[in-house]
């Protein structure tokens with residue numbers, strides 16, 4: 001608990017240190033980069049994927065703006081998580097998972113009142129780990145409760161996570177990542193959003209044909225895209 005409070009103070013100080021930034025959005029982005037650069041890098045990729053999907057989806061300018069902001073600060077609540085848990089190279093204990101699972105709610109709370117008139121931003125941040133089949137967190141929301149911006153953010157976040165190198169595994173190629181989201185995680189992500197992601201033909205990663213390897217540890221993969 002003490003470690004969480006220390007992290008909250010650290011992030012609050014970083015945000016205050018950027019109080020002269022042009023907008024609250026700039027202020028929050030700069031604070032994330034100060035406190036945990038890997039989260040900032042991941043968030044930029046999530047924003048790029050989310051807005052690419054949003055453009056092919058035909059979102060309005062307002063929706064695209066809200067999606068871009070939510071994407072780039074979606075993990076801000078993660079910065080309250082003690083660094084020993086956040087950067088732990090091995091598997092997390094149940095207790096550590098319980099702390100990680102608080103990050104969407106912490107993020108939404110932090111954003112309360114920051115974007116008046118754009119409640120979609122805090123909602124998407126608070127629910128970016130929900131899954132259509134109700135297996136996500138923190139609210140176990142289901143398909144009909146998840147607006148399209150949340151669905152797009154969930155896909156962009158999971159895709160970005162899978163295609164990033166981690167200390168304990170190499171990045172998935174884009175086809176493999178799509179295969180995981182479509183087939184291993186079937187029913188959890190919006191198929192139309194996955195089609196939209198495929199249609200933007202992101203070529204930042206090497207492409208390999210997806211195949212089910214009987215030795216693949218899908219539980220482990222599931223863990224990777226749930227943080």
Ligand SMILES: [Fe+2]
Nearest residue numbers: 074075128227
């Ligand atoms: Fe997250």
